[in-house]
Amino acid sequence: METNGKFCPQCKRLNRADAIICEHCGKPFDGVPDLYSTTSEMEGKTKYFPDELKVKKERVSRAAPAEGIAIYTNDLSYPIEVCRVNEFIIGRLTGVTDEKVLDLTPYNGYDQGVSRRHLMIRRDGKGYTATDLESSNGTWVNEQRLHPHHPFPLKTGSQIHLGQMQIFVFFQE
Numbered sequence: 503m504e505t506n507g508k509f510c511p512q513c514k515r516l517n518r519a520d521a522i523i524c525e526h527c528g529k530p531f532d533g534v535p536d537l538y539s540t541t542s543e544m545e546g547k548t549k550y551f552p553d554e555l556k557v558k559k560e561r562v563s564r565a566a567p568a569e570g571i572a573i574y575t576n577d578l579s580y581p582i583e584v585c586r587v588n589e590f591i592i593g594r595l596t597g598v599t600d601e602k603v604l605d606l607t608p609y610n611g612y613d614q615g616v617s618r619r620h621l622m623i624r625r626d627g628k629g630y631t632a633t634d635l636e637s638s639n640g641t642w643v644n645e646q647r648l649h650p651h652h653p654f655p656l657k658t659g660s661q662i663h664l665g666q667m668q669i670f671v672f673f674q675e
Contacts, residue, residue: 525666566658566672571623571630574670575609581672582609585623591635592664593620606667615639615665623656623671630656630673639665 507516508531510524523530566572570586583604590602594611596618606616617637624631631653634641641648642663648654658672 525663566674568674571671571673573604574672576668576670588625589622591619591622592616592669593618593635606664606669609667611664611667614667616667617665620664621662624653626653626655629675630671632656632660632662637664 507519508521509516510529511532512529513524515524517525521531567581567584567586570584572581573583573585573592574581585602585604587602590604592604592606594607594616595603595605603619605611606614606620615638617635617639619635620637621641622633622635624633632641632643632648633653634648634650636650640663643654643656643660646654656671656673658675660671662669662671
């Protein structure tokens with residue numbers, strides 16, 4: 503049986519062949535350079551940003567809105583949404599709702615494992631927090647897996663994995 507990927511040495515789940523860290527548990531694969539280390543010496547560095555993404559991050563971070571939070575996908579240089587409300591859900595719309603939901607369906611959200619109600623982003627003082635809403639495929643902010651219903655502080659430029667989908671958030675701190 504041939505697979506088009508590789509298995510994680512820790513959680514044993516299948517990942518893309520080009521993955522440098524496990525998409526499920528965040529463990530770096532063997533041979534990954536120290537840039538992607540999760541040791542305490544590397545704290546504060548985002549392990550998901552290879553060099554070409556660092557350049558993109560710097561470019562789009564200058565476009566952080568004066569008010570609200572901008573949501574970017576990995577392959578776009580303009581935000582898919584600038585949310586100015588104090589609280590909103592990121593997920594997939596499947597019907598009419600009174601909640602403010604950023605719908606990732608048009609960005610292949612279903613195929614990438616985004617739940618209908620995946621993540622809540624809430625303004626908290628001058629910043630924002632992210633809260634996983636018991637999503638089926640998990641949420642990571644930078645290298646930290648979120649525990650459901652526990653708010654996690656965001657920094658501008660944070661990379662968020664919703665299942666296998668990658669988004670970035672930028673705001674004025």
